[in-house]
Amino acid sequence: MAINLHELPRLRDSLSYHYIEHAIVDRKQNAIEYIQADGRTLVPVAAISLIMLGPGTSLSHAAMKVLMENGCSILWVGEDGIRCYGQGLGETRRAYHLIRQAELVCNSTSREHVVRKMYQMRFDETLQEGLTLAQIRGKEGVRVRETYKNASQEFGVPWHGRRYDRSNWGRADTINRTLSAANALLNGICHAGIVAGGYSPALGFVHTGRMMSFVYDIADLYKTELSIPAAFETVAESDLKTEARVRALCRERFKEAQLLKRILADIDALLEVPENVEASFALDPPSELWKELFSHDRYDP
Numbered sequence: 001m002a003i004n005l006h007e008l009p010r011l012r013d014s015l016s017y018h019y020i021e022h023a024i025v026d027r028k029q030n031a032i033e034y035i036q037a038d039g040r041t042l043v044p045v046a047a048i049s050l051i052m053l054g055p056g057t058s059l060s061h062a063a064m065k066v067l068m069e070n071g072c073s074i075l076w077v078g079e080d081g082i083r084c085y086g087q088g089l090g091e092t093r094r095a096y097h098l099i100r101q102a103e104l105v106c107n108s109t110s111r112e113h114v115v116r117k118m119y120q121m122r123f124d125e126t127l128q129e130g131l132t133l134a135q136i137r138g139k140e141g142v143r144v145r146e147t148y149k150n151a152s153q154e155f156g157v158p159w160h161g162r163r164y165d166r167s168n169w170g171r172a173d174t175i176n177r178t179l180s181a182a183n184a185l186l187n188g189i190c191h192a193g194i195v196a197g198g199y200s201p202a203l204g205f206v207h208t209g210r211m212m213s214f215v216y217d218i219a220d221l222y223k224t225e226l227s228i229p230a231a232f233e234t235v236a237e238s239d240l241k242t243e244a245r246v247r248a249l250c251r252e253r254f255k256e257a258q259l260l261k262r263i264l265a266d267i268d269a270l271l272e273v274p275e276n277v278e279a280s281f282a283l284d285p286p287s288e289l290w291k292e293l294f295s296h297d298r299y300d301p
Contacts, residue, residue, distance in 0.1 A: 018043055021054030021079065027062035030070075045070045052077050097198040100273055101214075105203045114205045117270050122221055137206065147224045155236035174239045175231065181243040182227035182234075183219065185250050187212070190219040193263035221266060226253050 023034040032043050034057075045051070045067055052075045053059060059074075067074060076086040104110040115136055116127050123143050127136060152159035157175055164172035164180055172180070194201050194214060204213025206220070219227075230253050234246040254260070267273075 017050035017052055018048050019052040019054060019077075020057055022056035024058045024060075025053070025063045026060045027066050030066060032063045032066060045072045048072050050075060055079055094198060097271075097273065098200050098203075100271055101199050101203050104271055105205060111205055114270055118206060118217065118221065121266070121270070122224065133206075140206070144224070147228055151228055151232040155232040157232050157235045174242055175235050178235050178242040178246050179228065179231040182231045182246045182250050183223065185247055186219045186222060186227045186254075187215055189254060189259060190222075190263060191215045193260065194218060194267070197264045197267060199267060218263065218267060222257075222259065226250065226257060226259070229253075 020034050023036045025032055025034045027033075028042055030046070032045055032051075034041055034043065043051075048070075050073045051067060054077055064074075074087065075084055077084050104114055112133065115133065119136060119140060120126055122140075127139070131139075148159055148162065151157070159175065160173070162176065162179070164176045169177065191201055191212070199214065201215045202211045202213055204210070204215075204217045207213040207216040210216070227250060230249045231246055234242050234249055238245075
C-alpha cells in the first residue's frame with residue numbers, strides 16, 4: 001500500500017509517553033528495546049508520542065533514528081521527570097524571528113520580495129518586474145542546469161541530468177549519488193542554523209508544503225558555490241567511495257567559506273530583520289502584532 005508522506009500523523013491513536021531511566025536504549029527491529037539490570041523491555045514506538053529519558057540512560061544512534069522515523073519526541077529529564085534538561089529545540093527561546101518569518105511568508109507581496117532577494121543573492125541578477133513565482137522558479141531551474149553543465153565541462157565528469165530515486169539509491173549514477181550526499185550535508189548545516197536562530201524550517205518562500213521548505217530555500221543559496229563544485233571535483237578525482245570523500249571535502253569548503261557565520265546573517269538580510277528586533281517584541285503582554293489583530297471588533301470577546 002502506498003504511503004502518503006504528507007498525511008498528518010494520528011496523534012490521538014498514540015499512547016501518551018513512556019519514561020526510561022538507568023538503561024541502555026537500542027533499536028530492536030522497528031521498535032526500541034531498553035536493557036536494565038532486571039531484564040529487557042520492548043517498546044513499540046509507533047504507538048508512543050513521547051519518550052522521557054531519565055538519569056543513567058544511554059541512547060544509540062539506531063534507536064534515535066527509529067524514534068524519529070516514527071514521529072516520537074524525546075525529552076531528557078531529571079529523576080521521575082521532575083526537571084526538563086533538553087529537547088529538540090535550537091539555542092534560542094524567543095520567537096521574534098519566527099514571527100517575522102511568518103509575517104513575510106503569509107503576505108504575497110512581501111513573500112515575492114524575499115524570493116527576488118534570494119534569486120539576486122544566488123545569481124547576482126535582478127529579476128524584471130511582473131514575473132510570477134512559477135516563472136521565477138523556471139528561471140532558477142535554467143540557471144541551476146547551466147551550473148551543472150559548466151561543472152561537468154570544468155571537471156570532465158559526464159552529466160546526463162539530475163536523476164535519482166530515494167527508494168532505489170543504487171540506480172543513480174556516481175555523480176548523482178555524490179551530489180545527493182553533498183546536498184544532504186549542506187541541508188543539515190542550514191537546518192541547524194535555521195533552528196538555532198529561532199526560525200521555522202517549514203515556512204519556505206520558494207519551496208512550500210514540506211517541513212523542510214525553508215531549509216531547501218536557504219541551502220539553495222550556497223549550492224552553486226559549495227556543494228555542486230565539491231561533488232564534481234570529488235568524482236573527477238576518483239569514483240571510489242565518493243560519498244564519504246565528498247563529505248570530507250564539503251567540511252573543508254564549508255569551513256573555508258565560513259558558512260556557519262554566513263547563514264544567520266544572510267537570513268536576517270533576506271528577511272530584513274531590524275537590528276533592534278528583540279527589543280521591539282515583548283514576551284508578555286502580547287507583541288504589537290497581536291495588539292493590532294485584537295484591536296478589531298471581530299476579535300472582541
